[in-house]
Amino acid sequence: MSANPLLEAALQYARQGLSVIPVQAEGKKPLHEWKDAQEHPAGEAQIHDWWSQYPRSNVGIVCGAISGVTVVDLDGPDGLTSFKELGLPTSRVVKTPHGYHIYYLYTPDLHTGAAFLPGIDVRSDGGFVVAPPSQASGKSYEVLQDHPIVEIGPIPHELLSQHRNGTAPESNTAPGWVSDLLAHGAPEGSRNNDAIRLAGYLHSKGHPVDIIATMMEGFAAKCQPPMEQHELRSVIQSALRYPQKQAAVRIDGAPQMENLGDRYVFRWPNHNLVVEMGSIHRDHEDIRCLLDLYREMEDGSRDYLYGPVKYNIVTTGDRTGLTRYLKD
Incomplete structure:
Protein backbone atom coordinates (compact mmCIF):
# COMPACT_ATOMS: atom_id res chain seq x y z
CA MET A 1 0.00 0.00 0.00
CA SER A 2 1.25 3.47 -0.85
CA ALA A 3 2.19 5.84 1.96
CA ASN A 4 0.49 8.65 0.04
CA PRO A 5 -3.12 8.99 1.30
CA LEU A 6 -4.05 11.19 -1.67
CA LEU A 7 -2.96 8.51 -4.15
CA GLU A 8 -4.77 5.82 -2.16
CA ALA A 9 -7.94 7.90 -2.12
CA ALA A 10 -7.74 8.48 -5.88
CA LEU A 11 -7.30 4.74 -6.50
CA GLN A 12 -10.19 3.91 -4.18
CA TYR A 13 -12.50 6.37 -5.93
CA ALA A 14 -11.51 4.90 -9.31
CA ARG A 15 -12.32 1.38 -8.07
CA GLN A 16 -15.77 2.67 -7.12
CA GLY A 17 -16.34 3.71 -10.73
CA LEU A 18 -15.59 7.41 -10.31
CA SER A 19 -13.48 9.35 -12.82
CA VAL A 20 -10.64 11.09 -10.97
CA ILE A 21 -8.21 13.86 -11.89
CA PRO A 22 -5.28 15.52 -10.06
CA VAL A 23 -6.02 19.02 -8.77
CA GLN A 24 -3.62 21.75 -7.66
CA ALA A 25 -2.32 21.18 -4.11
CA GLU A 26 -4.08 23.48 -1.64
CA GLY A 27 -6.34 24.58 -4.48
CA LYS A 28 -9.05 23.65 -6.96
CA LYS A 29 -7.45 23.92 -10.41
CA PRO A 30 -6.94 20.75 -12.50
CA LEU A 31 -3.26 20.12 -13.14
CA HIS A 32 -3.79 19.17 -16.79
CA GLU A 33 -6.41 19.16 -19.53
CA TRP A 34 -9.24 17.01 -18.17
CA LYS A 35 -11.70 16.85 -21.07
CA ASP A 36 -10.76 13.22 -21.72
CA ALA A 37 -11.61 12.34 -18.11
CA GLN A 38 -15.21 13.40 -18.84
CA GLU A 39 -15.45 10.58 -21.39
CA HIS A 40 -12.90 7.95 -20.29
CA PRO A 41 -12.02 7.33 -16.62
CA ALA A 42 -8.30 7.12 -15.91
CA GLY A 43 -6.94 3.66 -15.14
CA GLU A 44 -4.80 2.83 -12.12
CA ALA A 45 -1.57 3.10 -14.12
CA GLN A 46 -2.45 6.66 -15.18
CA ILE A 47 -3.41 7.57 -11.61
CA HIS A 48 -0.08 6.22 -10.29
CA ASP A 49 1.70 8.26 -12.95
CA TRP A 50 -0.15 11.46 -12.03
CA TRP A 51 0.58 11.19 -8.32
CA SER A 52 4.20 10.29 -8.96
CA GLN A 53 4.48 13.60 -10.83
CA TYR A 54 2.32 15.56 -8.37
CA PRO A 55 2.46 13.68 -5.05
CA ARG A 56 0.79 16.52 -3.11
CA SER A 57 -1.99 17.15 -5.61
CA ASN A 58 -5.58 17.16 -4.42
CA VAL A 59 -8.07 14.60 -5.71
CA GLY A 60 -10.83 15.70 -8.06
CA ILE A 61 -13.91 13.65 -8.95
CA VAL A 62 -15.41 14.36 -12.37
CA CYS A 63 -19.18 14.63 -11.98
CA GLY A 64 -21.97 13.69 -14.35
CA ALA A 65 -22.70 10.58 -16.38
CA ILE A 66 -19.05 9.45 -16.48
CA SER A 67 -19.03 8.89 -12.69
CA GLY A 68 -22.76 8.43 -12.19
CA VAL A 69 -23.00 11.26 -9.65
CA THR A 70 -24.44 14.75 -9.42
CA VAL A 71 -23.20 16.83 -6.48
CA VAL A 72 -25.05 19.66 -4.76
CA ASP A 73 -22.55 22.29 -3.61
CA LEU A 74 -23.60 24.22 -0.50
CA ASP A 75 -21.51 27.38 -0.16
CA GLY A 76 -21.45 29.14 3.20
CA PRO A 77 -24.30 29.53 5.70
CA ASP A 78 -26.78 30.51 2.97
CA GLY A 79 -26.31 27.16 1.25
CA LEU A 80 -26.82 25.09 4.38
CA THR A 81 -29.89 27.11 5.38
CA SER A 82 -31.46 26.78 1.92
CA PHE A 83 -30.80 23.06 1.80
CA LYS A 84 -32.27 22.45 5.26
CA GLU A 85 -35.41 24.34 4.26
CA LEU A 86 -35.96 21.87 1.42
CA GLY A 87 -35.95 18.95 3.86
CA LEU A 88 -34.29 16.62 1.35
CA PRO A 89 -32.61 13.30 2.19
CA THR A 90 -28.82 13.05 2.15
CA SER A 91 -26.42 10.23 1.36
CA ARG A 92 -22.70 10.98 1.15
CA VAL A 93 -21.95 14.34 2.78
CA VAL A 94 -18.52 15.97 2.58
CA LYS A 95 -17.48 18.99 4.66
CA THR A 96 -15.53 21.44 2.48
CA PRO A 97 -13.49 24.49 3.57
CA HIS A 98 -16.48 26.73 2.83
CA GLY A 99 -19.54 24.48 2.96
CA TYR A 100 -20.70 20.99 2.03
CA HIS A 101 -20.97 18.61 -0.92
CA ILE A 102 -24.05 16.37 -1.06
CA TYR A 103 -23.71 13.42 -3.47
CA TYR A 104 -26.65 11.98 -5.46
CA LEU A 105 -26.96 9.54 -8.31
CA TYR A 106 -26.52 11.21 -11.69
CA THR A 107 -29.45 13.53 -12.44
CA PRO A 108 -29.43 14.50 -16.16
CA ASP A 109 -31.97 17.30 -15.68
CA LEU A 110 -29.57 19.39 -13.60
CA HIS A 111 -26.57 21.09 -15.17
CA THR A 112 -23.25 22.23 -13.79
CA GLY A 113 -23.33 25.76 -12.47
CA ALA A 114 -27.10 25.89 -11.96
CA ALA A 115 -27.51 28.29 -9.03
CA PHE A 116 -31.16 28.08 -8.10
CA LEU A 117 -31.26 28.69 -4.35
CA PRO A 118 -29.13 31.05 -2.23
CA GLY A 119 -25.75 29.41 -1.66
CA ILE A 120 -26.59 26.27 -3.67
CA ASP A 121 -25.30 25.22 -7.07
CA VAL A 122 -24.72 21.98 -8.93
CA ARG A 123 -21.78 19.95 -10.23
CA SER A 124 -22.76 17.48 -12.95
CA ASP A 125 -21.71 16.95 -16.60
CA GLY A 126 -18.75 19.20 -17.36
CA GLY A 127 -17.95 19.84 -13.69
CA PHE A 128 -15.93 18.31 -10.91
CA VAL A 129 -15.56 18.50 -7.14
CA VAL A 130 -12.50 18.29 -4.90
CA ALA A 131 -12.76 15.19 -2.71
CA PRO A 132 -11.38 13.99 0.66
CA PRO A 133 -8.67 13.87 1.92
CA SER A 134 -7.72 16.95 -0.13
CA GLN A 135 -6.98 20.31 1.46
CA ALA A 136 -7.57 23.93 0.46
CA SER A 137 -7.01 27.13 2.39
CA GLY A 138 -5.35 25.03 5.09
CA LYS A 139 -8.57 23.10 5.72
CA SER A 140 -9.39 19.49 4.85
CA TYR A 141 -12.26 17.98 2.90
CA GLU A 142 -13.82 15.48 5.31
CA VAL A 143 -16.52 12.83 4.95
CA LEU A 144 -19.24 13.55 7.52
CA GLN A 145 -21.77 10.96 6.36
CA ASP A 146 -21.07 8.06 4.03
CA HIS A 147 -24.42 6.44 3.31
CA PRO A 148 -24.48 4.58 -0.04
CA ILE A 149 -25.53 6.99 -2.78
CA VAL A 150 -27.70 4.32 -4.42
CA GLU A 151 -29.98 4.28 -1.35
CA ILE A 152 -30.94 7.91 -2.00
CA GLY A 153 -31.00 7.89 -5.78
CA PRO A 154 -31.05 10.98 -8.03
CA ILE A 155 -31.73 14.46 -6.68
CA PRO A 156 -35.39 14.48 -5.62
CA HIS A 157 -38.03 16.22 -7.70
CA GLU A 158 -38.57 18.93 -5.06
CA LEU A 159 -35.13 20.29 -5.88
CA LEU A 160 -35.59 19.84 -9.62
CA SER A 161 -38.80 21.84 -9.55
CA GLN A 162 -37.06 24.74 -7.81
CA HIS A 163 -34.46 24.72 -10.59
CA ARG A 164 -36.91 24.38 -13.49
CA ASN A 165 -39.28 27.05 -12.26
CA GLY A 166 -36.48 29.52 -11.64
CA THR A 167 -38.13 30.64 -8.39
CA ALA A 168 -35.00 31.20 -6.36
CA PRO A 169 -33.31 34.57 -5.91
CA GLU A 170 -29.66 35.01 -6.73
CA SER A 171 -27.29 34.41 -3.84
CA ASN A 172 -25.21 37.28 -2.53
CA THR A 173 -22.71 34.82 -1.05
CA ALA A 174 -19.35 34.98 -2.81
CA PRO A 175 -18.14 31.70 -4.36
CA ARG A 241 -13.50 47.69 -19.55
CA TYR A 242 -16.24 45.07 -19.36
CA PRO A 243 -19.88 45.74 -18.48
CA GLN A 244 -21.20 45.07 -15.02
CA LYS A 245 -23.54 42.18 -14.48
CA GLN A 246 -26.96 42.33 -16.08
CA ALA A 247 -29.97 40.36 -14.92
CA ALA A 248 -30.17 36.88 -16.42
CA VAL A 249 -32.94 36.26 -18.94
CA ARG A 250 -34.41 32.83 -19.59
CA ILE A 251 -34.77 32.27 -23.35
CA ASP A 252 -37.50 29.76 -24.24
CA GLY A 253 -38.35 28.22 -27.58
CA ALA A 254 -36.42 27.59 -30.78
CA PRO A 255 -35.22 30.64 -32.74
CA GLN A 256 -36.29 31.65 -36.25
CA MET A 257 -33.35 31.29 -38.66
CA GLU A 258 -32.63 33.34 -41.80
CA ASN A 259 -29.75 32.68 -44.24
CA LEU A 260 -28.36 35.97 -45.59
CA GLY A 261 -25.55 34.36 -47.56
CA ASP A 262 -22.60 35.71 -45.62
CA ARG A 263 -24.23 35.11 -42.27
CA TYR A 264 -27.09 33.44 -40.45
CA VAL A 265 -29.52 35.42 -38.31
CA PHE A 266 -31.29 33.80 -35.36
CA ARG A 267 -34.26 35.62 -33.85
CA TRP A 268 -36.21 34.98 -30.66
CA PRO A 269 -39.22 37.30 -31.30
CA ASN A 270 -40.68 36.94 -27.81
CA HIS A 271 -37.48 38.41 -26.37
CA ASN A 272 -36.48 40.78 -29.23
CA LEU A 273 -33.17 38.92 -29.16
CA VAL A 274 -31.07 38.63 -32.33
CA VAL A 275 -27.89 36.64 -32.94
CA GLU A 276 -25.96 37.15 -36.19
CA MET A 277 -23.48 34.41 -37.00
CA GLY A 278 -20.82 33.97 -39.68
CA SER A 279 -18.08 31.41 -40.32
CA ILE A 280 -14.31 31.40 -40.14
CA HIS A 281 -12.51 28.57 -41.95
CA ARG A 282 -9.35 27.42 -40.19
CA ASP A 283 -7.33 24.21 -40.64
CA HIS A 284 -10.10 22.68 -42.77
CA GLU A 285 -12.62 23.24 -39.98
CA ASP A 286 -15.70 25.42 -40.10
CA ILE A 287 -15.50 27.51 -36.92
CA ARG A 288 -18.84 29.21 -36.38
CA CYS A 289 -18.33 32.63 -34.85
CA LEU A 290 -20.83 35.07 -33.40
CA LEU A 291 -20.74 38.47 -35.09
CA ASP A 292 -23.41 40.36 -33.13
CA LEU A 293 -25.68 39.79 -30.13
CA TYR A 294 -28.31 42.45 -29.52
CA ARG A 295 -31.95 43.30 -28.86
CA GLU A 296 -34.05 45.00 -31.53
CA MET A 297 -35.68 48.06 -29.98
CA GLU A 298 -39.08 49.49 -31.01
CA ASP A 299 -37.43 52.39 -32.83
CA GLY A 300 -35.32 49.97 -34.89
CA SER A 301 -32.10 50.63 -32.99
CA ARG A 302 -29.92 47.87 -31.57
CA ASP A 303 -29.17 47.41 -27.88
CA TYR A 304 -25.89 45.47 -27.81
CA LEU A 305 -25.81 43.23 -24.79
CA TYR A 306 -22.26 42.31 -23.89
CA GLY A 307 -19.88 44.94 -25.21
CA PRO A 308 -16.42 43.63 -26.20
CA VAL A 309 -17.28 39.95 -25.98
CA LYS A 310 -17.63 37.35 -28.71
CA TYR A 311 -19.29 33.97 -28.50
CA ASN A 312 -18.87 30.63 -30.18
CA ILE A 313 -22.23 29.29 -31.27
CA VAL A 314 -22.98 25.58 -31.50
CA THR A 315 -26.20 24.09 -32.86
CA THR A 316 -27.29 20.53 -32.13
CA GLY A 317 -30.74 19.48 -33.32
CA ASP A 318 -33.18 22.05 -31.99
CA ARG A 319 -30.84 23.33 -29.28
CA THR A 320 -28.64 26.38 -29.67
CA GLY A 321 -25.83 27.13 -27.22
CA LEU A 322 -23.48 30.06 -26.82
CA THR A 323 -20.00 29.78 -25.33
CA ARG A 324 -18.48 33.05 -24.18
CA TYR A 325 -14.88 34.04 -24.86
CA LEU A 326 -13.03 37.35 -24.81
CA LYS A 327 -12.05 39.26 -27.90
CA ASP A 328 -8.47 38.83 -29.07
Whole structure:
Protein backbone atom coordinates (compact mmCIF):
# COMPACT_ATOMS: atom_id res chain seq x y z
CA MET A 1 0.00 0.00 0.00
CA SER A 2 1.25 3.47 -0.85
CA ALA A 3 2.19 5.84 1.96
CA ASN A 4 0.49 8.65 0.04
CA PRO A 5 -3.12 8.99 1.30
CA LEU A 6 -4.05 11.19 -1.67
CA LEU A 7 -2.96 8.51 -4.15
CA GLU A 8 -4.77 5.82 -2.16
CA ALA A 9 -7.94 7.90 -2.12
CA ALA A 10 -7.74 8.48 -5.88
CA LEU A 11 -7.30 4.74 -6.50
CA GLN A 12 -10.19 3.91 -4.18
CA TYR A 13 -12.50 6.37 -5.93
CA ALA A 14 -11.51 4.90 -9.31
CA ARG A 15 -12.32 1.38 -8.07
CA GLN A 16 -15.77 2.67 -7.12
CA GLY A 17 -16.34 3.71 -10.73
CA LEU A 18 -15.59 7.41 -10.31
CA SER A 19 -13.48 9.35 -12.82
CA VAL A 20 -10.64 11.09 -10.97
CA ILE A 21 -8.21 13.86 -11.89
CA PRO A 22 -5.28 15.52 -10.06
CA VAL A 23 -6.02 19.02 -8.77
CA GLN A 24 -3.62 21.75 -7.66
CA ALA A 25 -2.32 21.18 -4.11
CA GLU A 26 -4.08 23.48 -1.64
CA GLY A 27 -6.34 24.58 -4.48
CA LYS A 28 -9.05 23.65 -6.96
CA LYS A 29 -7.45 23.92 -10.41
CA PRO A 30 -6.94 20.75 -12.50
CA LEU A 31 -3.26 20.12 -13.14
CA HIS A 32 -3.79 19.17 -16.79
CA GLU A 33 -6.41 19.16 -19.53
CA TRP A 34 -9.24 17.01 -18.17
CA LYS A 35 -11.70 16.85 -21.07
CA ASP A 36 -10.76 13.22 -21.72
CA ALA A 37 -11.61 12.34 -18.11
CA GLN A 38 -15.21 13.40 -18.84
CA GLU A 39 -15.45 10.58 -21.39
CA HIS A 40 -12.90 7.95 -20.29
CA PRO A 41 -12.02 7.33 -16.62
CA ALA A 42 -8.30 7.12 -15.91
CA GLY A 43 -6.94 3.66 -15.14
CA GLU A 44 -4.80 2.83 -12.12
CA ALA A 45 -1.57 3.10 -14.12
CA GLN A 46 -2.45 6.66 -15.18
CA ILE A 47 -3.41 7.57 -11.61
CA HIS A 48 -0.08 6.22 -10.29
CA ASP A 49 1.70 8.26 -12.95
CA TRP A 50 -0.15 11.46 -12.03
CA TRP A 51 0.58 11.19 -8.32
CA SER A 52 4.20 10.29 -8.96
CA GLN A 53 4.48 13.60 -10.83
CA TYR A 54 2.32 15.56 -8.37
CA PRO A 55 2.46 13.68 -5.05
CA ARG A 56 0.79 16.52 -3.11
CA SER A 57 -1.99 17.15 -5.61
CA ASN A 58 -5.58 17.16 -4.42
CA VAL A 59 -8.07 14.60 -5.71
CA GLY A 60 -10.83 15.70 -8.06
CA ILE A 61 -13.91 13.65 -8.95
CA VAL A 62 -15.41 14.36 -12.37
CA CYS A 63 -19.18 14.63 -11.98
CA GLY A 64 -21.97 13.69 -14.35
CA ALA A 65 -22.70 10.58 -16.38
CA ILE A 66 -19.05 9.45 -16.48
CA SER A 67 -19.03 8.89 -12.69
CA GLY A 68 -22.76 8.43 -12.19
CA VAL A 69 -23.00 11.26 -9.65
CA THR A 70 -24.44 14.75 -9.42
CA VAL A 71 -23.20 16.83 -6.48
CA VAL A 72 -25.05 19.66 -4.76
CA ASP A 73 -22.55 22.29 -3.61
CA LEU A 74 -23.60 24.22 -0.50
CA ASP A 75 -21.51 27.38 -0.16
CA GLY A 76 -21.45 29.14 3.20
CA PRO A 77 -24.30 29.53 5.70
CA ASP A 78 -26.78 30.51 2.97
CA GLY A 79 -26.31 27.16 1.25
CA LEU A 80 -26.82 25.09 4.38
CA THR A 81 -29.89 27.11 5.38
CA SER A 82 -31.46 26.78 1.92
CA PHE A 83 -30.80 23.06 1.80
CA LYS A 84 -32.27 22.45 5.26
CA GLU A 85 -35.41 24.34 4.26
CA LEU A 86 -35.96 21.87 1.42
CA GLY A 87 -35.95 18.95 3.86
CA LEU A 88 -34.29 16.62 1.35
CA PRO A 89 -32.61 13.30 2.19
CA THR A 90 -28.82 13.05 2.15
CA SER A 91 -26.42 10.23 1.36
CA ARG A 92 -22.70 10.98 1.15
CA VAL A 93 -21.95 14.34 2.78
CA VAL A 94 -18.52 15.97 2.58
CA LYS A 95 -17.48 18.99 4.66
CA THR A 96 -15.53 21.44 2.48
CA PRO A 97 -13.49 24.49 3.57
CA HIS A 98 -16.48 26.73 2.83
CA GLY A 99 -19.54 24.48 2.96
CA TYR A 100 -20.70 20.99 2.03
CA HIS A 101 -20.97 18.61 -0.92
CA ILE A 102 -24.05 16.37 -1.06
CA TYR A 103 -23.71 13.42 -3.47
CA TYR A 104 -26.65 11.98 -5.46
CA LEU A 105 -26.96 9.54 -8.31
CA TYR A 106 -26.52 11.21 -11.69
CA THR A 107 -29.45 13.53 -12.44
CA PRO A 108 -29.43 14.50 -16.16
CA ASP A 109 -31.97 17.30 -15.68
CA LEU A 110 -29.57 19.39 -13.60
CA HIS A 111 -26.57 21.09 -15.17
CA THR A 112 -23.25 22.23 -13.79
CA GLY A 113 -23.33 25.76 -12.47
CA ALA A 114 -27.10 25.89 -11.96
CA ALA A 115 -27.51 28.29 -9.03
CA PHE A 116 -31.16 28.08 -8.10
CA LEU A 117 -31.26 28.69 -4.35
CA PRO A 118 -29.13 31.05 -2.23
CA GLY A 119 -25.75 29.41 -1.66
CA ILE A 120 -26.59 26.27 -3.67
CA ASP A 121 -25.30 25.22 -7.07
CA VAL A 122 -24.72 21.98 -8.93
CA ARG A 123 -21.78 19.95 -10.23
CA SER A 124 -22.76 17.48 -12.95
CA ASP A 125 -21.71 16.95 -16.60
CA GLY A 126 -18.75 19.20 -17.36
CA GLY A 127 -17.95 19.84 -13.69
CA PHE A 128 -15.93 18.31 -10.91
CA VAL A 129 -15.56 18.50 -7.14
CA VAL A 130 -12.50 18.29 -4.90
CA ALA A 131 -12.76 15.19 -2.71
CA PRO A 132 -11.38 13.99 0.66
CA PRO A 133 -8.67 13.87 1.92
CA SER A 134 -7.72 16.95 -0.13
CA GLN A 135 -6.98 20.31 1.46
CA ALA A 136 -7.57 23.93 0.46
CA SER A 137 -7.01 27.13 2.39
CA GLY A 138 -5.35 25.03 5.09
CA LYS A 139 -8.57 23.10 5.72
CA SER A 140 -9.39 19.49 4.85
CA TYR A 141 -12.26 17.98 2.90
CA GLU A 142 -13.82 15.48 5.31
CA VAL A 143 -16.52 12.83 4.95
CA LEU A 144 -19.24 13.55 7.52
CA GLN A 145 -21.77 10.96 6.36
CA ASP A 146 -21.07 8.06 4.03
CA HIS A 147 -24.42 6.44 3.31
CA PRO A 148 -24.48 4.58 -0.04
CA ILE A 149 -25.53 6.99 -2.78
CA VAL A 150 -27.70 4.32 -4.42
CA GLU A 151 -29.98 4.28 -1.35
CA ILE A 152 -30.94 7.91 -2.00
CA GLY A 153 -31.00 7.89 -5.78
CA PRO A 154 -31.05 10.98 -8.03
CA ILE A 155 -31.73 14.46 -6.68
CA PRO A 156 -35.39 14.48 -5.62
CA HIS A 157 -38.03 16.22 -7.70
CA GLU A 158 -38.57 18.93 -5.06
CA LEU A 159 -35.13 20.29 -5.88
CA LEU A 160 -35.59 19.84 -9.62
CA SER A 161 -38.80 21.84 -9.55
CA GLN A 162 -37.06 24.74 -7.81
CA HIS A 163 -34.46 24.72 -10.59
CA ARG A 164 -36.91 24.38 -13.49
CA ASN A 165 -39.28 27.05 -12.26
CA GLY A 166 -36.48 29.52 -11.64
CA THR A 167 -38.13 30.64 -8.39
CA ALA A 168 -35.00 31.20 -6.36
CA PRO A 169 -33.31 34.57 -5.91
CA GLU A 170 -29.66 35.01 -6.73
CA SER A 171 -27.29 34.41 -3.84
CA ASN A 172 -25.21 37.28 -2.53
CA THR A 173 -22.71 34.82 -1.05
CA ALA A 174 -19.35 34.98 -2.81
CA PRO A 175 -18.14 31.70 -4.36
CA GLY A 176 -15.53 29.76 -2.41
CA TRP A 177 -12.72 30.64 -4.81
CA VAL A 178 -13.32 34.35 -4.19
CA SER A 179 -13.03 33.85 -0.42
CA ASP A 180 -9.88 31.78 -0.96
CA LEU A 181 -8.17 34.45 -3.05
CA LEU A 182 -9.13 37.32 -0.74
CA ALA A 183 -7.93 35.40 2.31
CA HIS A 184 -4.73 33.88 0.95
CA GLY A 185 -3.77 35.60 -2.30
CA ALA A 186 -2.62 33.63 -5.34
CA PRO A 187 0.35 31.27 -5.69
CA GLU A 188 3.23 31.84 -8.07
CA GLY A 189 2.33 30.81 -11.60
CA SER A 190 -1.36 31.69 -11.41
CA ARG A 191 -1.09 35.14 -9.80
CA ASN A 192 -1.95 37.27 -12.84
CA ASN A 193 -4.79 35.05 -14.05
CA ASP A 194 -6.28 34.87 -10.55
CA ALA A 195 -5.98 38.65 -10.15
CA ILE A 196 -7.84 39.30 -13.41
CA ARG A 197 -10.49 36.74 -12.53
CA LEU A 198 -11.03 38.25 -9.06
CA ALA A 199 -11.16 41.85 -10.28
CA GLY A 200 -13.60 40.86 -13.02
CA TYR A 201 -15.84 39.08 -10.52
CA LEU A 202 -15.92 42.06 -8.14
CA HIS A 203 -16.71 44.42 -11.01
CA SER A 204 -19.43 42.10 -12.34
CA LYS A 205 -21.18 42.22 -8.94
CA GLY A 206 -21.53 46.00 -9.21
CA HIS A 207 -18.87 47.09 -6.69
CA PRO A 208 -17.57 50.66 -7.22
CA VAL A 209 -13.96 51.04 -8.26
CA ASP A 210 -12.74 52.30 -4.85
CA ILE A 211 -14.14 49.19 -3.14
CA ILE A 212 -12.58 46.94 -5.78
CA ALA A 213 -9.22 48.67 -5.30
CA THR A 214 -9.37 48.26 -1.51
CA MET A 215 -10.24 44.56 -1.71
CA MET A 216 -7.65 43.91 -4.41
CA GLU A 217 -4.89 45.61 -2.39
CA GLY A 218 -5.31 43.06 0.39
CA PHE A 219 -5.26 40.25 -2.17
CA ALA A 220 -2.17 41.66 -3.92
CA ALA A 221 -0.17 41.83 -0.69
CA LYS A 222 -0.80 38.13 -0.01
CA CYS A 223 0.20 36.89 -3.47
CA GLN A 224 3.43 34.99 -4.13
CA PRO A 225 5.25 37.15 -4.99
CA PRO A 226 3.23 40.22 -3.94
CA MET A 227 1.84 42.30 -6.79
CA GLU A 228 3.27 45.76 -7.42
CA GLN A 229 0.92 48.75 -7.45
CA HIS A 230 1.32 49.33 -11.17
CA GLU A 231 0.44 45.67 -11.85
CA LEU A 232 -2.65 45.96 -9.67
CA ARG A 233 -3.81 49.16 -11.40
CA SER A 234 -3.44 47.47 -14.79
CA VAL A 235 -5.56 44.51 -13.67
CA ILE A 236 -8.34 46.73 -12.30
CA GLN A 237 -8.38 48.90 -15.42
CA SER A 238 -8.71 45.77 -17.56
CA ALA A 239 -11.68 44.56 -15.49
CA LEU A 240 -13.44 47.91 -15.76
CA ARG A 241 -13.50 47.69 -19.55
CA TYR A 242 -16.24 45.07 -19.36
CA PRO A 243 -19.88 45.74 -18.48
CA GLN A 244 -21.20 45.07 -15.02
CA LYS A 245 -23.54 42.18 -14.48
CA GLN A 246 -26.96 42.33 -16.08
CA ALA A 247 -29.97 40.36 -14.92
CA ALA A 248 -30.17 36.88 -16.42
CA VAL A 249 -32.94 36.26 -18.94
CA ARG A 250 -34.41 32.83 -19.59
CA ILE A 251 -34.77 32.27 -23.35
CA ASP A 252 -37.50 29.76 -24.24
CA GLY A 253 -38.35 28.22 -27.58
CA ALA A 254 -36.42 27.59 -30.78
CA PRO A 255 -35.22 30.64 -32.74
CA GLN A 256 -36.29 31.65 -36.25
CA MET A 257 -33.35 31.29 -38.66
CA GLU A 258 -32.63 33.34 -41.80
CA ASN A 259 -29.75 32.68 -44.24
CA LEU A 260 -28.36 35.97 -45.59
CA GLY A 261 -25.55 34.36 -47.56
CA ASP A 262 -22.60 35.71 -45.62
CA ARG A 263 -24.23 35.11 -42.27
CA TYR A 264 -27.09 33.44 -40.45
CA VAL A 265 -29.52 35.42 -38.31
CA PHE A 266 -31.29 33.80 -35.36
CA ARG A 267 -34.26 35.62 -33.85
CA TRP A 268 -36.21 34.98 -30.66
CA PRO A 269 -39.22 37.30 -31.30
CA ASN A 270 -40.68 36.94 -27.81
CA HIS A 271 -37.48 38.41 -26.37
CA ASN A 272 -36.48 40.78 -29.23
CA LEU A 273 -33.17 38.92 -29.16
CA VAL A 274 -31.07 38.63 -32.33
CA VAL A 275 -27.89 36.64 -32.94
CA GLU A 276 -25.96 37.15 -36.19
CA MET A 277 -23.48 34.41 -37.00
CA GLY A 278 -20.82 33.97 -39.68
CA SER A 279 -18.08 31.41 -40.32
CA ILE A 280 -14.31 31.40 -40.14
CA HIS A 281 -12.51 28.57 -41.95
CA ARG A 282 -9.35 27.42 -40.19
CA ASP A 283 -7.33 24.21 -40.64
CA HIS A 284 -10.10 22.68 -42.77
CA GLU A 285 -12.62 23.24 -39.98
CA ASP A 286 -15.70 25.42 -40.10
CA ILE A 287 -15.50 27.51 -36.92
CA ARG A 288 -18.84 29.21 -36.38
CA CYS A 289 -18.33 32.63 -34.85
CA LEU A 290 -20.83 35.07 -33.40
CA LEU A 291 -20.74 38.47 -35.09
CA ASP A 292 -23.41 40.36 -33.13
CA LEU A 293 -25.68 39.79 -30.13
CA TYR A 294 -28.31 42.45 -29.52
CA ARG A 295 -31.95 43.30 -28.86
CA GLU A 296 -34.05 45.00 -31.53
CA MET A 297 -35.68 48.06 -29.98
CA GLU A 298 -39.08 49.49 -31.01
CA ASP A 299 -37.43 52.39 -32.83
CA GLY A 300 -35.32 49.97 -34.89
CA SER A 301 -32.10 50.63 -32.99
CA ARG A 302 -29.92 47.87 -31.57
CA ASP A 303 -29.17 47.41 -27.88
CA TYR A 304 -25.89 45.47 -27.81
CA LEU A 305 -25.81 43.23 -24.79
CA TYR A 306 -22.26 42.31 -23.89
CA GLY A 307 -19.88 44.94 -25.21
CA PRO A 308 -16.42 43.63 -26.20
CA VAL A 309 -17.28 39.95 -25.98
CA LYS A 310 -17.63 37.35 -28.71
CA TYR A 311 -19.29 33.97 -28.50
CA ASN A 312 -18.87 30.63 -30.18
CA ILE A 313 -22.23 29.29 -31.27
CA VAL A 314 -22.98 25.58 -31.50
CA THR A 315 -26.20 24.09 -32.86
CA THR A 316 -27.29 20.53 -32.13
CA GLY A 317 -30.74 19.48 -33.32
CA ASP A 318 -33.18 22.05 -31.99
CA ARG A 319 -30.84 23.33 -29.28
CA THR A 320 -28.64 26.38 -29.67
CA GLY A 321 -25.83 27.13 -27.22
CA LEU A 322 -23.48 30.06 -26.82
CA THR A 323 -20.00 29.78 -25.33
CA ARG A 324 -18.48 33.05 -24.18
CA TYR A 325 -14.88 34.04 -24.86
CA LEU A 326 -13.03 37.35 -24.81
CA LYS A 327 -12.05 39.26 -27.90
CA ASP A 328 -8.47 38.83 -29.07
